[in-house]
Amino acid sequence: MKVSFVGIGLMNGSLSLDLQHLYPDAVMQGISRKEATLKRAFDLGLIHQTGDLHQLQDADWVFVSIPVEAIAHLLPQILDAVGEKTLVIDFGSTKSAICQAVKNHPKRDQFLAAHPIAGTEHSGPDAAVSELYKGKTIMLCETALTHDALLDRAEKLFGQLGMIIRRMDPVEHDKHIAYVSHLSHITSFMLGKTVLEKETDEQNIFDMAGSGFASTVRLAKSSPEMWMPIFAQNKQNVLETLDEYIRNMNAFKEKLAADAHEELLAEMKEINKIKTILEHK
């Protein structure tokens, strides 16, 4: 079995660790624009060989985990290069533009659009960890456009990784994910920005920031190279979430300014409901 990884950082690196555990004889090929990334991935044992986008003919799997605008851009030429038995899967956090990019490709049925709801705020080969995907949901889009046998193969593999499969239309996916993922990255980045601008004495952040702040600002450590393209590609949905979030934030501010304590208390109690939803996970 040969697995080609286009991009070999947190997502594909973690996947390689699990696949090597499942398939000890598999050959892992790494493809990246960055020499240093390939070298590091090799040293960490995430890949056995390097290659380029013209060397995909004999790959059983091609996993594409790079910034989403690069996925949309490169996917057609990746499909051009693959052999008959190859299945190409992308792990981008947006799905509409990516599906659109290969909509009319003659090998569309050798592609599966996927979004694993897994990750950490870290990036690069050193961020790779075993069992990143275990117990996590993977969203699959436009599964009817993927060849049945290849889709079966993919679903079997995701099952072996311990993932929970859910199917969703790419337009729906991008709308919902803007709320439950993209928005929280932006609120976190803006929290980091606001605190950094004000607390010019880093010692105060260091001393006074508790685990609550650390948790809320964690996503502000995420890779801008990965996340800026996600916001750009999902622009309309993200702008809508920002409008609603800012409206809620302004309303909260006005209530606080007006000493509307009972209203704020009732509102916060209502929001506490998120506890029940998340803790059932």
Added chain:
Amino acid sequence: MKVSFVGIGLMNGSLSLDLQHLYPDAVMQGISRKEATLKRAFDLGLIHQTGDLHQLQDADWVFVSIPVEAIAHLLPQILDAVGEKTLVIDFGSTKSAICQAVKNHPKRDQFLAAHPIAGTEHSGPDAAVSELYKGKTIMLCETALTHDALLDRAEKLFGQLGMIIRRMDPVEHDKHIAYVSHLSHITSFMLGKTVLEKETDEQNIFDMAGSGFASTVRLAKSSPEMWMPIFAQNKQNVLETLDEYIRNMNAFKEKLAADAHEELLAEMKEINKIKTILEHK
């Protein structure tokens, strides 16, 4: 040794566990308006006896961990009731109004204003955990107004709990803590609200919310009864953080709408700096 706890939830409950470990013979007295809380604290072994605010004469320590407006309100009568050897310490997340409330009290030197930078999003006696305070910072305010011998006793105890002591003016404390703690609670509550309003199908939150969302929204599980009074008591500082945060959020939205990708990328890279500050902790 007799320790009186005014309020016996997460903060005082956790403290009781550590104090019982350090001083196995100490008697722990619980005081609360809520019968059910006292009963539960007793059943969990957090307290040995119950009492009321008139039974503080023989206490060596009185720890006050209740909503901040209740601290400011009750602190004068708590000081009225204590004996000569008693030290009263509050654990409120705001310090100015609390210090102000006992400024001219004849027993002012038997009070120490403290804010341990420790906690979780959970509340009540069941939230109590051992070693909550270990390795955490405790901010002490107006230490010059506390009797030297009592201050020494407190600092020794905080040392035994493994805490790092830092002194700060209460007005400064409230200004900084608005940024590194109060703001993040509000951003988290508003994130929870925005998602709950939009995702009326809870299954979507359940399936699509990853660890990133869970981390960013974690503080929205916090007790409204504890947090609403904190925002109210630190109103001016909190409103200022909200203004700056909303300004940053609007600017981000406008840049995204205008496709100012290079600017957004540069901004996010700058914010990544929070990583270095937090990871040095």
